[in-house]
Amino acid sequence: MAPWNVIDQKIPQGRLALFSYISAALVIFLLVGFWKLQVVQSEHYADLADKNGIRPIAIIAPRGAMLDREGRVLVDSYPSFSILLMRDNPKLLERSLPQIEEGLGIAKEDLQQQLDAAKFEPKFLPLVVKPAASEADIEFVDSHRADLPVLELEMVQRRRYPFGEMLANTIGYVGEVSPQELEKNPDRYKPGDLVGKAGLEREYNDQIVGTDGMKRVVVNSVGKVIRTLDNIDAIPGKPIQLTIDEDLQRIADTDLADKQGAVVAMDGHTGEILAMVSRPTFDPNDFAVRIPAQEWAALNSDPNTPLLNRAIQAQLAPGSTFKIIMATAMLESKALPDDFTAFCPGQAVFYGRVFHCWQAKGHGSVDLHSGIVHSCDVFFYNVGQRLGIDKIYHYASGLGLGRRTGIDLPGEEPGLMPSEEWVQRVYHHKWYAGETISVAIGQGAVTVTPIQLARAYNAVASGGVLVQPHLLKNVTDTKDERFPLSDDTVEKVTQGMYGVINEGGGTGYALRLQNVEFSGKSGTAQLMSYQAGSKVGGRAGKLTNGWFVGYAPRRNPDIVVAAVVQGSTEHGGTTAGPVVRDIVKAYYDKKNGRLAQPSTAENIPPSRVIPVVDPEAEAQTR
Amino acid sequence: MKDRPRVQDFDWPLLGIVGVISLLGVLEIYSSTHASAMAGMHWRQLMWIGIGIVGMFLISRIDYHTLLDQAPILYLVGIAGLLVVLVVGYSRLGAKRWISLGGQTLQVSELMKLIIIIVLARYFNEVRTDRLTLADLAKVAALTLVPVGLILKQPDLGTAMMLVPVALVGAFFAGIEWKHLAVGLLLIALLVPLAWNMRHHLKPYQQQRIETFLHPEQDQRGAGYQILQSEIAVGSGGFWGKGFGKGSQNQLGFVPVRYSDFILAALAEEQGFIGVCVVLLLYLGLILRLVDNAQKAKDRAGMYVVMGVTAILGFHVLVNASMVIGYVPVTGIPLPLMSYGGSTTAFVFLAFGLVMNVRMRRFVN
Numbered sequence: 001m002a003p004w005n006v007i008d009q010k011i012p013q014g015r016l017a018l019f020s021y022i023s024a025a026l027v028i029f030l031l032v033g034f035w036k037l038q039v040v041q042s043e044h045y046a047d048l049a050d051k052n053g054i055r056p057i058a059i060i061a062p063r064g065a066m067l068d069r070e071g072r073v074l075v076d077s078y079p080s081f082s083i084l085l086m087r088d089n090p091k092l093l094e095r096s097l098p099q100i101e102e103g104l105g106i107a108k109e110d111l112q113q114q115l116d117a118a119k120f121e122p123k124f125l126p127l128v129v130k131p132a133a134s135e136a137d138i139e140f141v142d143s144h145r146a147d148l149p150v151l152e153l154e155m156v157q158r159r160r161y162p163f164g165e166m167l168a169n170t171i172g173y174v175g176e177v178s179p180q181e182l183e184k185n186p187d188r189y190k191p192g193d194l195v196g197k198a199g200l201e202r203e204y205n206d207q208i209v210g211t212d213g214m215k216r217v218v219v220n221s222v223g224k225v226i227r228t229l230d231n232i233d234a235i236p237g238k239p240i241q242l243t244i245d246e247d248l249q250r251i252a253d254t255d256l257a258d259k260q261g262a263v264v265a266m267d268g269h270t271g272e273i274l275a276m277v278s279r280p281t282f283d284p285n286d287f288a289v290r291i292p293a294q295e296w297a298a299l300n301s302d303p304n305t306p307l308l309n310r311a312i313q314a315q316l317a318p319g320s321t322f323k324i325i326m327a328t329a330m331l332e333s334k335a336l337p338d339d340f341t342a343f344c345p346g347q348a349v350f351y352g353r354v355f356h357c358w359q360a361k362g363h364g365s366v367d368l369h370s371g372i373v374h375s376c377d378v379f380f381y382n383v384g385q386r387l388g389i390d391k392i393y394h395y396a397s398g399l400g401l402g403r404r405t406g407i408d409l410p411g412e413e414p415g416l417m418p419s420e421e422w423v424q425r426v427y428h429h430k431w432y433a434g435e436t437i438s439v440a441i442g443q444g445a446v447t448v449t450p451i452q453l454a455r456a457y458n459a460v461a462s463g464g465v466l467v468q469p470h471l472l473k474n475v476t477d478t479k480d481e482r483f484p485l486s487d488d489t490v491e492k493v494t495q496g497m498y499g500v501i502n503e504g505g506g507t508g509y510a511l512r513l514q515n516v517e518f519s520g521k522s523g524t525a526q527l528m529s530y531q532a533g534s535k536v537g538g539r540a541g542k543l544t545n546g547w548f549v550g551y552a553p554r555r556n557p558d559i560v561v562a563a564v565v566q567g568s569t570e571h572g573g574t575t576a577g578p579v580v581r582d583i584v585k586a587y588y589d590k591k592n593g594r595l596a597q598p599s600t601a602e603n604i605p606p607s608r609v610i611p612v613v614d615p616e617a618e619a620q621t622r
Numbered sequence: 623m624k625d626r627p628r629v630q631d632f633d634w635p636l637l638g639i640v641g642v643i644s645l646l647g648v649l650e651i652y653s654s655t656h657a658s659a660m661a662g663m664h665w666r667q668l669m670w671i672g673i674g675i676v677g678m679f680l681i682s683r684i685d686y687h688t689l690l691d692q693a694p695i696l697y698l699v700g701i702a703g704l705l706v707v708l709v710v711g712y713s714r715l716g717a718k719r720w721i722s723l724g725g726q727t728l729q730v731s732e733l734m735k736l737i738i739i740i741v742l743a744r745y746f747n748e749v750r751t752d753r754l755t756l757a758d759l760a761k762v763a764a765l766t767l768v769p770v771g772l773i774l775k776q777p778d779l780g781t782a783m784m785l786v787p788v789a790l791v792g793a794f795f796a797g798i799e800w801k802h803l804a805v806g807l808l809l810i811a812l813l814v815p816l817a818w819n820m821r822h823h824l825k826p827y828q829q830q831r832i833e834t835f836l837h838p839e840q841d842q843r844g845a846g847y848q849i850l851q852s853e854i855a856v857g858s859g860g861f862w863g864k865g866f867g868k869g870s871q872n873q874l875g876f877v878p879v880r881y882s883d884f885i886l887a888a889l890a891e892e893q894g895f896i897g898v899c900v901v902l903l904l905y906l907g908l909i910l911r912l913v914d915n916a917q918k919a920k921d922r923a924g925m926y927v928v929m930g931v932t933a934i935l936g937f938h939v940l941v942n943a944s945m946v947i948g949y950v951p952v953t954g955i956p957l958p959l960m961s962y963g964g965s966t967t968a969f970v971f972l973a974f975g976l977v978m979n980v981r982m983r984r985f986v987n
Contacts, residue, residue, distance in 0.1 A: 009750060011917060011925050012795050015794060016795070016913055019794075019929070020909075020913050023909045023936060024906060026940055027905070030943045033943075033944070034856065034943075034947060037853060037890075038861060038898070039860070041857050045856070048858065049871050052851070052854065218875065226875070
């Protein structure tokens with residue numbers, strides 16, 4: 001037994017008991033503390049716990065790029081950051097404004113104005129103060145996370161249209177998904193998603209749209225991201241290849257730049273659209289960030305309708321370009337002899353009404369060939385009278401006029417090819433035979449779109465094959481239509497169109513090209529009737545839509561181009577003709593390995609003596 | 623009368639309570655970590671418990687009188703160990719608390735807790751009076767404050783604090799006069815503001831903790847964030863709890879070190895007030911059972927040993943539970959038997975080894 005250990009003391013039972021009581025009391029004290037938190041204030045803390053939580057953050061998948069037929073990028077996407085301003089803590093927000101003003105260069109008044117505008121929106125919705133943040137902005141937000149928690153960065157994918165206006169109407173634009181679309185596809189879209197709103201962006205939205213990823217982050221009660229739980233990567237949208245040829249598109253766009261009108265160039269064998277331009281237009285890049293409301297309103301209310309794709313949506317009187325349809329109908333229907341000849345004194349009377357030829361002096365004796373080459377109105381008045389509207393309708397409709405071509409673009413318009421049945425149905429009266437005379441030269445009720453004309457001309461020159469125009473390359477299921485034409489008809493009509501450009505006095509003589517069987521037909525449709533135009537007088541009374549539909553070679557075209565220039569006082573051969581010519585020339589220059597350049601005067605063979613003086617010829621000499 | 627200590631004389635009801643608490647701890651560690659990078663921690667905790675149980679049996683074999691005989695040497699070894707830690711200690715999280723022993727790190731301050739129990743038991747037994755004089759108290763204070771100072775230096779405020787209740791409780795049973803006790807408590811009450819005035823001598827993290835404790839709302843992402851998140855976890859648990867593995871505060875990692883110091887917050891969230899009642903009452907049962915052992919001890923030396931263990935254990939629970947509900951600052955004190963940790967768990971079981979040691983020998987001469 002150790003000397004220190006002498007068992008002479010009793011265990012202090014009393015104090016041990018006291019210790020037990022104190023222990024029990026302390027446990028009760030602790031339990032009261034837990035009771036206060038878990039029972040009394042339970043709801044308050046449950047609320048706080050709810051605020052701590054998982055926040056899903058979408059990882060936006062970039063939309064697929066669009067490439068031209070040679071793989072050149074026409075549209076792509078790039079990641080960009082938006083700076084968000086959190087509005088859930090007004091006091092903190094108020095305090096932060098001066099620093100934000102300094103750091104991001106946004107005037108305090110502007111911020112305040114934006115905040116006021118959003119006053120009635122839910123507080124948890126942040127305000128996008130900078131839709132496209134610069135690197136300096138991003139760095140500013142990053143380095144001030146601690147003292148400026150009201151700023152947040154959000155990564156988005158933006159659309160980039162490197163060529164701006166050049167392809168605008170064809171490619172279209174993107175925008176936030178509309179409430180209606182959301183309602184229709186609640187599983188596919190969420191509010192704020194970007195979808196194609198017009199053009200190819202809309203048509204092929206499903207192909208090029210990617211699958212957004214999802215990141216789940218844990219945020220604390222003040223909304224700060226603490227860590228990432230999991231991460232589902234976004235699947236980028238697939239790129240699509242278009243039939244557009246950037247070189248031809250550029251030329252078409254340049255030629256039409258300051259005009260109002262449209263041009264569409266199509267591969268005659270496949271229906272592939274090589275170029276499609278509509279002017280005036282817009283810059284789709286404006287839609288890629290966020291288009292200000294005023295700008296959007298201005299685009300929508302602009303009387304020049306920059307958002308309209310005139311190549312497929314402008315329904316215009318075809319004017320003299322319709323004569324090719326008339327010629328085809330005349331030969332095919334055999335309603336008139338092939339060698340039918342009319343005398344043109346400059347005007348003619350049908351059903352007691354005087355119909356003028358554009359050439360007041362008259363063309364003299366005119367047969368089909370010279371009727372086409374000189375675009376004699378009187379000749380085709382006669383043809384029209386003898387054919388009657390229903391035969392005209394049969395051939396025009398067979399060649400695709402008054403019907404949608406089915407091109408892979410949203411919003412294509414059908415145009416209108418009138419018939420007796422149509423007048424009965426719509427106007428509930430009989431067809432006025434006099435109307436047929438107007439229709440015979442592409443005036444009156446008949447309207448077409450540029451794409452329809454391109455297709456119809458190609459069909460005539462290819463013996464009746466109506467190709468399916470399309471913009472997506474590598475499609476296999478195009479449905480070409482057939483409207484068989486006899487070889488004789490094709491030969492005669494195409495000879496006429498060849499003559500328009502390659503015979504002296506032809507309305508397109510100034511447009512001829514070396515080594516290319518460039519053929520076509522001009523048209524100059526009056527915006528007002530002859531009589532109304534005379535009454536109004538001056539420039540307004542003479543406003544016309546100038547058409548030119550050209551193709552090459554003369555039969556089985558490689559390329560067919562339809563162009564329209566609206567609201568000019570000049571002739572279609574003068575306004576629209578050079579646009580078509582430049583594209584056809586560039587097409588062959590490119591094919592022959594020469595650089596595609598907009599045509600210049602030196603490419604045009606020396607002009608021959610022009611025998612007839614007419615507005616078209618006048619234009620040529622200018 | 624038996625004359626040999628036997629395993630049958632272990633306090634099996636007490637070990638039963640210990641087992642239940644340990645099991646609850648392992649389950650909560652599993653719940654807190656299974657879906658994280660720390661998955662599998664509960665197995666390691668089970669391993670520590672196993673090691674602790676082996677240690678408990680071993681320490682129960684050595685007569686506590688023999689241990690008390692060696693008290694001065696143990697004390698010197700402990701002090702030397704703490705000095706070694708300060709000089710060549712292994713740093714972790716900015717504090718030197720560990721020394722390396724054959725690849726394993728050992729927290730010497732945990733060992734010091736055991737040593738101070740033995741040393742003070744020996745001292746109080748040797749004083750052999752029912753009225754402690756001021757000189758006696760001064761010696762107790764000196765014995766205690768030397769290791770306390772060394773541990774504070776590491777710095778480890780939590781563990782350092784844990785040595786104090788051993789002295790207080792020992793003095794209480796050694797017959798401290800009520801007036802001395804009153805003065806002592808008053809002194810502590812006065813010392814806290816004094817220490818507050820000297821807070822600039824504290825480590826920045828200690829200052830931060832005190833600052834946070836006083837003004838938790840000022841810093842929601844710093845240390846005050848921990849207290850707030852712990853309170854949110856506890857409060858949102860409600861009466862019945864959110865269910866095992868379903869506490870958002872716990873599962874999403876809002877509760878700081880939820881598998882260790884804040885395991886009670888994790889349990890409070892998932893098992894509710896009911897769960898907390900069960901756990902705290904188990905601890906109360908454990909303490910009462912320990913007191914019972916002290917009452918039945920053969921001699922005062924045995925009682926001091928048992929009550930030293932009880933003091934540390936009880937104080938741990940008191941401070942830890944208070945911290946979880948925001949009554950005291952974050953001090954880094956684990957909940958014994960439940961919190962994950964090798965040294966802590968080993969200490970608790972070794973301490974129970976001392977208790978068994980005393981109990982087994984209550985009838986032995």
